[in-house]
Amino acid sequence: MVKNKTKIVCTIGPSTSSRRMIWHLTKAGMNVARLNLSHGTTREHAARIRWIRSVARDLKSPVGVLCDLPGPKIRVGRLNPDPVTLNQGGLVILTGRRKMGSQGILPISHPTVLRTLRKGDSVSLSDGTIRLTIQETRSSDIVCRVIRGGSLFSGKGLNLPGKNLGLRALTPKDIELLRFALQNHADFLGVSFVTTSNDIDRAKRIVKEAGSRAWVIAKIETRQAVENFDDIVKKANGIMVARGDLGVEMDIEDVPILQKKIIAKANAVGKPVITATQMLESMVTNPTPTRAEVTDIANAIIDGTDAVMLSEETAVGQYPLEAVEVMERVAAATEATLPYREFLEARRPLVKKVQDAISFSACEVAYELGASCIVAHTRTGTTAHRVSKFRSSVPIIALTYSESVMNRLSLLWGLYPHKVERLSTTREIFSAAKAEARASKIAGRGDRIVVVCGDPSTPGGTTDLLRVQSV
Structure with a gap:
């Protein structure tokens, strides 16, 4: 069953470190599980990853794993x-x-x-x-x-606000933990205290050497990262607005505007962005949030964040499930009021290639025709990612045979990954699109859906076909 377009990242910690709690978090709306490698042992984290994968298989609901490196904190x-x-x-x-x-x-x-x-x-x-x-x-x-x-x-x-300490983002300990994360098939790697794009290049080299396709997420939490953001966002696979340390390194009154600028720039180049830290801080000890916290979540979604993150709320909080449920409700209420036509027009400059034009058109056609959903067949994740960045007004079902691709797509706004058999012809793709749209209960008999894909006989990442069909 489709839930919200905005994805929810939950930090797993003492309050949620069991298979039972991970199951409940996933049922409540968790899309990505974050493991903070600053705390706990690699043995504990390996067990958590096994629980996450086991729950995802049982619930047939993809959950990405984000391993957050300590950095030189x-x-x-x-x-x-x-x-x-x-x-x-x-x-x-x-x-x-x-x-x-x-x-x-x-x-x-x-x-x-x-x-x-x-x-x-x-x-x-x-x-x-x-x-x-x-x-x-x-x-x-x-x-x-x-x-x-x-x-x-x-x-x-x-x-130490204002001090340039010359500490490199990837410490020897980070590299050791990065390799541990890759050995355990993490989907996302959070690089802490990034200062320049060179930090991202170093992390990506290690990922490539390991034969992994994990995405490198640049955490923006230092003055240097803000100053070098334009280069960093080009190199990173995604961005995290880490407001905790950012609010200490910078004047706290500047953080809201910085958050908006960071999200806007990430949107402008089609990179996913996570807004993090203290989103529901009061729910660490209280069962209900403050009005300001609810407004904070809604504003991040309006600004264009792909995901919102819970840290202490689910790691050590007394009400982890309630926190996820609040995020789910606030996201649903906010998404119902979003100006999707304005979102689409604002992203028209992202259309640079034929593949982008097809993906943009899929969102435009779905909006104009009142289609129930877009179905994107994707082998590498690229086609689905292209459609997501244009902020479709309707759900995007991503069909893929790859579990690792499915897990990475769990972070992207509006995407609902479904695992299917390997499809070798466009006829098979169009047939599977109808079947999955109906099975997910997004589309009913007679509804229109928009299908976007590449010819399966061409290399992965090609997006050149768009079709409107009735279910």
């Missing part, structure tokens, strides 16, 4: 007690020494960054909820004053 080490409470006005030491942390001393990863700090510099902890100012620098310790206090857990992030 500076994190607080282990604390005792956990959490510690930092009181406003108090002193706390940041140290590069390997030791257990406490209320008075916080060990950090990447101790070399301490050498870049000077008296008066600001330090943000836990996505900016805690703020320190440096009072004194020593050889391996930094003495800080707590300007804004709060509870701090082990492993939380540390940001």
Whole structure:
């Protein structure tokens, strides 16, 4: 059964780390499962991937796997007690020494960054909820004053706004975890703290060497990434607006406008974009969202995001299923009011090739004729991706024989991947299109559907046929 056009990404963590919970998340509307490789062991993540694949097969509902790499994020080490409470006005030491942390001393990863700090510099902890100012620098310790206090857990992030620390996006640990993700057939790879398109090139080389077709998702969360975004979006397979660290690295009042610009630029080149962080933050501890959170989700969809993401809400929250259900309802209500004709006209400049013209025309014909759906036969995912980027007013059923293609298409707006037998003629494609449209209950007898595909005898990625047919 077809649900929303906007896809939902759920982070799997302690609250949802079981086959039973993954089953419930998928039934509730999860399209992509995110594994944050900053936390947990590779053994735990491998088990989660097996559960995700097993549930997807049982429910006949594709679920993509996104493995999110840690990147060179500076994190607080282990604390005792956990959490510690930092009181406003108090002193706390940041140290590069390997030791257990406490209320008075916080060990950090990447101790070399301490050498870049000077008296008066600001330090943000836990996505900016805690703020320190440096009072004194020593050889391996930094003495800080707590300007804004709060509870701090082990492993939380540390940001140094305005500092170019020279840390590369793909650390040796990242490369090790990237290879683990590829060995376990991840569909998407989130590269954290991207600064230039070179970071994407490096990740793509490793993917290619492994013989994988996994998509590389550039996480935009640094000032350098914003400055170099035009080059990054050309190289990446997709974009994530990672608002947590971005809101610390940049002035927080600039984040809404940056989000809109990033989404618009990704749309302009036909790259999928995920909007992430604190979308339903209050639902970590409450069963209902705030009005502002609901508006935030709706605005991201109106702006053109392909997917919205839940982080702590499903990883450690008390109401993970309720959070997914809220996203599902808000997406459905928002999509019902979208100006699809305006969306289509805004994307007309994306028509550069014959394949784009066919895909654009499929969306235009479906809109004008009131077709029930578009059916795209795709071997590599390219045909379906082309149709998706034009933001069809009707559902797009993607027919493919490849499970890996089906999983990657799970991220794209408006696409509903269906696995079929390998189809070798256009006659078989047109027949399968009718059958799948009816089986999915999108189209009934006598309804029109628009079929778009390439000749199966030509190389994959060719889109040159469009046909309107009655079911």
